[in-house]
Amino acid sequence: MDAALNESAREAVDVDLAGLADIYSSSGEADLVRRIEDRLAVRPADGGAPHYLLMRTDGVRLAGDLEAWPDLDAAISERGMIAIGHRSSAHARSTRLAPNTWLLVAHEVDPASTLKAGVRTVFLVGGAILVLVVAMLGKLSADRLKRRIARINRTLSHPDELASMPELPRRARDEIDELAANSAQVILRVRNLLEAHSDTTDRLAHEIRTPLTHLDARLVKALETQPDEQVTKRLTEARSEIRRLVSMLESLLDIAWSKARLSDRSALTPVDMSALVTNLCELYADSAEDAGLALQWEVQPGVVLDGDEAQLGRLLANLLDNALKYVPAGGTIRVALSDGPVLVVADDGPGIAEADRTRIFERFQRGPDVKAGEERPGAGLGLALASAIAQRHSMILECLPSATGALFQLRRERP
Missing domain, CATH: 3.30.450 (Beta-Lactamase)
Known part of the structure; x- marks a missing residue:
């Protein structure tokens, strides 16, 4: 000592x-x-x-x-x-x-330090034993708390399994029981709201698309009577407007559907993005050639993403449609897919002004025709829908600066 x-x-x-x-x-x-x-x-x-x-x-x-x-x-x-x-x-x-x-x-x-040191040693040893006992009791309590919180996390992560979960205590014993009960109520309420939203949008789509379809059928019958050229032209324009309205309605419903399921990943399945991008590029190659454009693609094999294959295909199709619409004849569209996944669609067209790179993802936003100073046809929903689909898959779609033309990149959100 x-x-x-x-x-x-x-x-x-x-x-x-x-x-x-x-x-x-x-x-x-x-x-x-x-x-x-x-x-x-x-x-x-x-x-x-x-x-x-x-x-x-x-x-x-x-x-x-x-x-x-x-x-x-x-x-x-x-x-x-x-x-x-x-x-x-x-x-x-x-x-x-x-x-x-x-x-x-x-x-x-x-x-007197020797005596003090001895007393100090006794207190240190006793304190160490006390700390050890408290730590063991704390670990037991923490493990129990961890199990109870894990149950809540499972419920929040898999809301579809809520019906199969053991019945929650009717009377809360503590704050954790109260949190579990409130979480279950929130999930049930959100599920009911989603079901009501889905039912409403389905009814809305049916109530609007059905009369439009009937109206289109009547216009077809009117055209079959072979009216004069001026009437034929007006009827054809009316049919085009009907198809545009139906397309706009479907896009709005798809945007609402995607945003309503941002946190629901239960329906997502592994999607072979390499095959999906390759097939779409091959499909669009003829359309690009007819428009006087060159479509080039470079796809890394084996890129897989948990998602909705139909929605991801719609996202890429909207980006390609956008490029075909704005790139003048003689231009080039390039598509690249790499691990991450990271999807890039770039072109050498007129490009997008820096002030508009965020605005273009809003609904009903259309880009001007740089040459003529007039707006291109369309409802301005293609990029808004593509952005909503990206968010549905926990990804980000953004327009990045480019030396020539426009450059769109789809990537995972950074943690």
Whole structure:
């Protein structure tokens, strides 16, 4: 025990001496004198009182509570025991701060420190045992809490399995039971809202598309009567408007459907994106050639994504349709798929202004014809639907800066 206390005192002297030497080298002699006086003004609670002596080699005393320099060689930073008064001794060490300046640091070892150290050891051992017991009880409680929270997480992650979950306690025992009950109620409410939304949109689609389809059939019958050229032209334009309205309605419903299922991944299945992109590019190659465009694609094999294959195909088709609409004859459309997955659709057309790169993903936003200054035909829903499908798959569709033309990139959201 005494050996440990003596070693602790020697270490305290070394640390104290090094700190004062650093103060001298960085702030100078005046600051060192102030620091020594500050340390002498505070007596440590453990009884190991410090003592200092800062003096010149010519015997001029600068600071400290020691009156005379002991038999310690400052040139070699000698250490040793020195007498403090008539009854005490201290571990001391000297050093030379400058050619004409010496510093001595000493720390007493309190005779009562052995008893204090013993008491301290008892408390430390007892505290360690107490901490161990508390830790074991805490781990048991944490494991139980973890199991209960895992049950809530399973319910939130797989809402379709809520009906098969064990019945929740009717009366909450604590906050966790209350959280579990509230979570179950929220899931049931959201499910009911989604079912009501789905039913409403299905009814809306049916109620609007059915009369439009009937109207289109009547126009077909009217055209079969072979009216004059002017009437035929008007009827044909009316049919085009009907098809445009039906297409716009379907796009709006698809956008609403995708946004309503942002957090629902239960219906997603592995999709071979490499095969999907290759097949669509091959399908669009003829259309691009007819429009006087070159369609090039580079697809990394084996890229798989959990998703809805029909929706992902719609996303890429909308991007390709957009490129075919705006790239002038003689231009090139490039499609690239790499692991990540990262899908890029780029072209060398008129491009998109920086101020419009976010706006184009809003509904009913259409880009102007750069050459004619007129808007292209369309409802402005293609990119809005593509963005909604991307969000449905926890991905981001964005328009990035490009030296020429437009560049669209589909990638996973960063965590």
